Amino acid sequence: MSTAAAPPGAGPQGSPDDGDRGSLRAALGGLTTRGRSFLAAGVAAAVCAYVLGQADLLRVGLLLAVLPLICVVVLHRTRYRVAGSRRLAPQRVETGAEARVHLRVDNVSRVPTGLLMLQDHVPYMLGPRPRFVLDRVEAGGRREVSYRVRSDLRGRFPLGPLQLRLNDPFGMCELTRSFSAYDMLTVVPRTEPLPPVKLSGESAGYGDGQQRSLALAGDDDIIPRAYRHGDDLRRVHWRSTARYGELMVRREEQPQRARCTVLLDTRGIAYEGAGPDSAFEWAVSGAASVLTHMLERGYSVRLLTDTGSSVPGEGAEGFTGAGRSAADSTDAAGLMMDTLAVVDHSDGAGLSRAFDVLRGGHEGLLVAFVGDLDEEQAALLARMRQRGGAAIAFVLDSGTWLTGGAVAGAVEDRLRTLREAGWQAIPVAPGVRLADLWQQAGGAAVQAPAADTYGGWA
Structure with a gap:
């Protein structure tokens, strides 16, 4: 919400060249077509009256000429705010x-x-x-x-x-x-509600499969902290309170939050066409839908692009939405939506920067939205699977989006490369709903083998 006020007699605040606009010359420049016509008619009548020696015509001319000038002065001298x-x-x-x-x-x-x-x-x-x-x-x-x-x-x-x-x-x-x-x-971007499917290799947020950061095996294992407003008084640890001289409480188990990285391919060479129905806009909308869905399920999420950059202002290691409250998830979703609102094509030719960010360490669930891939980029994307548990890739062939045809043979080769590396690779055809593809990813995960060399399908 914005508010502005006008100073006396000068109009609203912030006018360019307020001094010139406040001058009488600027007011004369505001004469309308009607005002200019009256002024011209009055001058013409006065000239004719002088030439013909008609006093009555002179009075009419003066009236016509003076009326718009009086309106200019009155409007210029207006003193309301x-x-x-x-x-x-x-x-x-x-x-x-x-x-x-x-x-x-x-x-x-x-x-x-x-x-x-x-x-x-x-x-x-x-x-x-x-x-x-x-x-x-x-x-x-x-x-x-x-x-x-x-x-x-x-x-x-x-x-x-x-x-x-x-x-x-x-x-x-x-x-x-x-x-x-x-x-x-x-x-x-427009978001699409996704069905709550069980993806292989993932844990359900705060549910089963999550590591615990603290163990409460007994009094010797207790790590107390200072009392905070709203803490349950039943958690007060009196021995530590007496030792430190201030009210101390027992720290509860804090589950390590499940993580999800959404990779968005923004390379300009990977997409053809433009407009709301283009392949790139579908990928942006899909990334927004997955980010919102995973935040609602209690995940810490990270938005990563092919340039290696992520949402500014995120938490540790680039993940955001680490808070437990609904307000934290809403703020995190809003921050990412603002980033996706202005995301555009990059000048990069490959996914190497994103590969460097994902290198080293378990990154949890990985969901990628990629455009056209050559053999080299498909192999690079396949190696990213080793850095996380489950991995899902939505591959968009922009050529089929322009022609409305089926998936080409070259795209099938790229899909085969990703699947051999353990990815759940799904081709995206024009007009398809992300919710259906998401359901397909969950159904395929149930039929996947218990484990593979890339370590993650359960």
Whole structure:
């Protein structure tokens, strides 16, 4: 939400060249077509009256010429103040969904306003520029209007600044004032709800299969900590309290949270075509859906791209959403959605940087959304499987997305390479739903062998 106010007699705050706009010359430049026509007719009538020696015609000419000038002076000397604010509901919206923008104009002066023309600057991707007419706002009064915006493209779009056009009652003069404040609307990828399938090699968040960070075998194994507001008093450890001189409590078992890494291939050479229905947009939307789904299941997740970069501001080792509360998961999901809202093609030619990030250590579940792969990149992606437990790859052949055909033979070879390395490799055809592919990955995992050389399928 943004708010701005106008100083007395100068219009809303933040106008460019406020000094020039406050001058009488700038006010004369605000003459409308009607005002200029009256002024020209008055000057012409005065000239004709002088040439023909007609006093009555001279009076008519002076009246026509003076009327727009009086309107300019009156509008220029207007002494009311106007405050404006904008509120977005919501500030983050999925592609194809609508957001409502609420505008509020307050007359904070002691005199009523005249006719106000309200206009908000909106990028063309969000729709036409909204315009409103406000008829006389009383002293201390306010007016509220709203409009809707919608975008089929991801991104961050500025809304504003808000503009006011002041008109005199005769329509002779029009002055424009601009507020300085603006708001940012974030359009994130559309997410698809995924079925809660059991994937091989994974653990169910806080459920079975999780390692415990602390053992409570007896009093000798207890590691106390300082009391925090909200702790259960039944956990107070009196022996440690007496030793340290402050209230101490027993630390409970803290399960190690399951991890999931979502790899998004953003290489420009891996995708063809553009627009909301392109293969790249499907991959971005798929990554967003998996991230949201795994956070809801209690995972610590990490968004990784082919450039080796992940979401800024994440927790330890690049994972985020490590908190147990729903608010932590919501904040983590919002941070990743904001990143995916602006992600674009990279200039890289390979996945080596992502391979370096995944190298060394168990990374848990790995879900990859990749575009076209050559033989070298397919082999490199296959080796990433050794760095984690279960691994699922959604392979998009952008050529089939442009032609609407079936998966080509070269793609089948890449899928075979990944499957031989232990990946659950699934081809993605145009128009397919991620939920169906996710269900397919879970069904195939149940039929997988108990173990393999790449160590992870259960």
